[in-house]
Amino acid sequence: xxxxEIQDQIIDEFGQFxxxxxxxxxxxxxxxxxxxxxxxxxxxxYLIEGCQSKVWLYPSFENGIITxxxxxxxxxxxxxxxxxxxxxxxxTPAEIVxxxxxxxxxxxxxxxxxxxxxxxLLAMVKQMRLYALAYKAKQEHS
Amino acid sequence: MRxxxxxxxxxxxxxILSTKAHGKPLIxxxxxxxxxxxxxxxxxxxxxxxxxxxxxHRGVHYLSDRVSERYEAARETVRAYxxxxxxxxxIFTSGTTASINTVAFSFGERYIHEGDEIIISxxxxxxxxxxxxxxxxxxxxxxxxxxxxxxxxxxxxxYRSLLTERTRIVxxxxxxxxxxxxxxxxxxxxxxxxHGIPVLVDGAQSIQHGFVDVRDIDCDFYVFSGHKVYGPxxxxxxxxxxxxxxxxxxxxxxxxxxxxxxxxxxTYNVIPFKFEAGTTNFTGxxxxxxxxxxxxxxxxxxxxxxxQSLLARATAGLSAIEGIRIYGTTPHKVSVISFLPGTIxxxxxxxxxxxxxxxxxxxxxxxxxLMERYGISGTxxxxxxxxxxxxxIEALVKGVRKVTEMFA
Ligand SMILES: Cc1ncc(COP(=O)(O)O)c(C=O)c1O
Numbered sequence: 001x002x003x004x005e006i007q008d009q010i011i012d013e014f015g016q017f018x019x020x021x022x023x024x025x026x027x028x029x030x031x032x033x034x035x036x037x038x039x040x041x042x043x044x045x046y047l048i049e050g051c052q053s054k055v056w057l058y059p060s061f062e063n064g065i066i067t068x069x070x071x072x073x074x075x076x077x078x079x080x081x082x083x084x085x086x087x088x089x090x091x092t093p094a095e096i097v098x099x100x101x102x103x104x105x106x107x108x109x110x111x112x113x114x115x116x117x118x119x120x121l122l123a124m125v126k127q128m129r130l131y132a133l134a135y136k137a138k139q140e141h142s
Numbered sequence: 143m144r145x146x147x148x149x150x151x152x153x154x155x156x157x158i159l160s161t162k163a164h165g166k167p168l169i170x171x172x173x174x175x176x177x178x179x180x181x182x183x184x185x186x187x188x189x190x191x192x193x194x195x196x197x198x199h200r201g202v203h204y205l206s207d208r209v210s211e212r213y214e215a216a217r218e219t220v221r222a223y224x225x226x227x228x229x230x231x232x233i234f235t236s237g238t239t240a241s242i243n244t245v246a247f248s249f250g251e252r253y254i255h256e257g258d259e260i261i262i263s264x265x266x267x268x269x270x271x272x273x274x275x276x277x278x279x280x281x282x283x284x285x286x287x288x289x290x291x292x293x294x295x296x297x298x299x300x301y302r303s304l305l306t307e308r309t310r311i312v313x314x315x316x317x318x319x320x321x322x323x324x325x326x327x328x329x330x331x332x333x334x335x336x337h338g339i340p341v342l343v344d345g346a347q348s349i350q351h352g353f354v355d356v357r358d359i360d361c362d363f364y365v366f367s368g369h370k371v372y373g374p375x376x377x378x379x380x381x382x383x384x385x386x387x388x389x390x391x392x393x394x395x396x397x398x399x400x401x402x403x404x405x406x407x408x409t410y411n412v413i414p415f416k417f418e419a420g421t422t423n424f425t426g427x428x429x430x431x432x433x434x435x436x437x438x439x440x441x442x443x444x445x446x447x448x449x450q451s452l453l454a455r456a457t458a459g460l461s462a463i464e465g466i467r468i469y470g471t472t473p474h475k476v477s478v479i480s481f482l483p484g485t486i487x488x489x490x491x492x493x494x495x496x497x498x499x500x501x502x503x504x505x506x507x508x509x510x511x512l513m514e515r516y517g518i519s520g521t522x523x524x525x526x527x528x529x530x531x532x533x534x535i536e537a538l539v540k541g542v543r544k545v546t547e548m549f550a
Contacts, residue, residue, distance in 0.1 A: 020164070020497050025548060028490075052505055053489040054519070073519065074487035075549060076494075 003095060006087050007103035014107035023108070027079030034082045037071035048123050053077045055124060059131040064092055066135060068128060080109065080121060088128045093139060096132035101125060143444040145528070152440070152529050155180040159529060166499030169534045174319055174478050174525030175503050177350060177372045179433070186432045187374060190425050198424045199398060199415075213424045216431035217414070223434045224345075224364060225355040226381050233387070233414040234427045237378035238346040239269045241365035242313070244380055244417060245342055246273035248390040249311060256282040259308045263288040263296055263325070264515055265318040268508040270344045274313060288314070290515070294321035294470040298329065305337050312341045316348035316364075320507045320523065321470025322453075322478035324348070331360050340386060346370055350527070351476045352437070352446035362386050368426060373433035377426030380417065387413045394419040440528070448528045449477040452535055456524060459539030463546060469521055477526035480507075483542055486549045488520045494548060495522075498541045 001009070017023045041058040048055045053074030060067050068089045070081040087103065088096055104110050104121065145152065153159050156178045161168040170178065190212075196205035198213045217232045226232060235241045254260070260274050264287050278285050286309075288301045296314075305312075312334045316327050331341045340362035348354055349366040356364045363386070368377035382390075392399055392410055396419035401409040410416045437445060456479050460466055465484035483491055492504035505520040506513045513520060524538055 021548075024494065024497065028548060053487055074489040076490050077487075 003087060003091060003099045007101070007106075010083060010086070010103050011106045020108075024076065027083075028075050029079070030082040031072075031075040031078030034071075034078045034085075035069060037069050041069075042071065048120070048127050052120060055081060055120070057081075057124065057127055057131075059128075059135075061093075061135050064139070065090060066093060066096060066132060068131075070124075077120070081124065084124055084128065088132075093132040093136035097129060097136055143441060143447045145440050145444040145448060147440060149529075149531060153531075155182065155436075156529055157181065157184075163499040163501065164497055169498075169500040169530075169537055171524040171526060171530065171534070171538060172501045172503050173350070173527040173530075174347060174370075174507075174523060176369045176375075177527060178529070179372060179374070180436050182436045183373060183429050183432045187425055187429045190428060195425075197421055209424060212428050213422075216424075216427040219431035219434055220379055220381075223354075223438070224349075224379075224381060225357050227357060228384055230413045231381055231384050231387065233380040233382065233417045234422050234424075235365075235378045235380050235417075236376050236423065237367040237369070238344065238365050239273075239367075239378075241363075241378050241380035242269055242342070242344065243273045244393045245313075245363050245365070245382070245390075246277045247393045248417075249340075250277040250281060251391050252389060253310050254281045254283050257308060258283040258310045259286055259304075259306060260284070261286045261288060261301070261304050261309055261312040261314075263314045264290050265294065265296070265321060265323065265325075265509065265512050266313075266315055267319050267344065267346065268510070269346070270313055270315055270342075271511070283310075284308075287511075290323075292516075293472045294318065294323045294475075295472050296323075296325055296330075298326070298333075301330065302333060305334065305339065307337075309334075309337065309339050312339055313344065314341070315344040315346070316354075317345075317351070317476050317478075318470065318509075318512075319347045319478070320480050320509050320512055320521065321472075322475035322480070323470055323472050324474050324476060327361065328359050331362075335360065347476065347478070350437075351449060352442035356381055368430040368433065371430070371433055372436060373430035374423075374426045377423045377430050379430075382413075384413060387417070392416050392419065396420040398422075445528045449526055452526045452528075452530055452532070453477040453479065455532060455535045456526060456538065459535065460542060463539070463543055465546070466542070469516060469518075478523065479526075480521040480523045481542075482518065482521055483546050484549075486545060488522045490549060491522045491542070491545050494545045495538075495541050498537070498544075500538055500541050502538075 046056045046058050055072045057070045068085050072078045158178050194209050196209050198210045217229050220232045221229045286304045290296045317324050327343050334341045342363040343361040345364050345366040350371040362383050364381040369375045399411050399416050399419040401411050467482045469480040488504040503523045
């Protein structure tokens, strides 16, 4: 699936929920099921600034594809991170750099997050794009 | 002690309390961060801009006179409220942070030298840490820190042993913004004075709870912010004993703080004007006085009583939740309650409470060293004001219960 197809799928999933409580319960479930994170990467280098909860984001790049893993100390944040990974992970740097991210608004996450918190969310998206940009530049120079 | 108004009347004075948050009635429990403003303040500020706006102390004209009079009357209201000895001991600043920085700069210029020592406590807000650290860096002085117990009580034994012949000033908070602890500032001051050392008391979290008397405390400086005591933003107070203020050099230069200016030499105005450079926030000062008048009319002791009763209810309700940890468990505290529900992150808790319309604060509350002391990354803090209701406290307890179920 390409990035937009994944986003549409997520929007569909969230469309089934009646109220905010169900949406958050789903986020919490997603947070619980977030894959393991290598403790060795829990360093300042991979810590994202601007979040109320701590978020570590670790990229790896193999065969032209970027894979992200992430960790957070807050469960709802883990849920959000899980969604971002689902959207961004497994794509080429160019696909990530060019992606138009619209699912956050469509599932009512942005409006439910206060400015400082949504900064945290935006900081994660920005960081993922930055890694993609860096890998893209590397590809073009090699 | 009874409030002079019913709770319904009081809530009607604060229009913002009828706000809906995410479609639910707002339950505002973030009063430690800032308090809401009564109509008595809002309407007065509005009236000032409509009818009485001119620069203070600068004109010979009608409006300037009117507003200068009201500005000086506001100073007298603040003096009476904190029971200072003289009106010139009340300096208007932009807030607690500005007041502390003024003292750290001016006192530091006059009295701090290499190797001198400054004492603060381990439960300070960053506003009462960083200005002193900056001073220490400038003057190569040393910062010493009074430790506190798990209950959130300062270790006075340790404090006494920190006082040396190199100690120049002690700066402590009256009330911890995280733990709610009311510190024994009177004892702390008496002990410092025995060594001839002045004390600054950070009143940002005590002024709104009714019980401040600077002459009884005998502190040399007392500072607070208007916005935390139901007054406007951008106004604050620096109280200093006249003898002390007269000795200190001004922190900022500009208009109104001078007596005579030539390019060769400038002489400074007398206190309080020496410390009020430029056009001050006179509307804010007059609004702050209106807020203090509002509290006085309600009954200061009654305000404190009501808050204690709401605190007791919140403490009992939250304590009954399995696995909850409350930070700040001394009985001698104000209506601030910091907690963590089991291992659930403060941010997760705050997010869910927000969706229920309940406003609390989450995070370090600008007190990172305190968090480190407990080995945590933050807390959820509910800070209660007299306009909160028993039902709102029940809703908080119910909300936290729901959180523990959701994250179980
Ligand atoms: C104990 C304490 N000191 C100082 C401050 C700083 O106050 P302001 O930001 O109004 O200057 C606060 C505000 O949270 C506080 O709680």
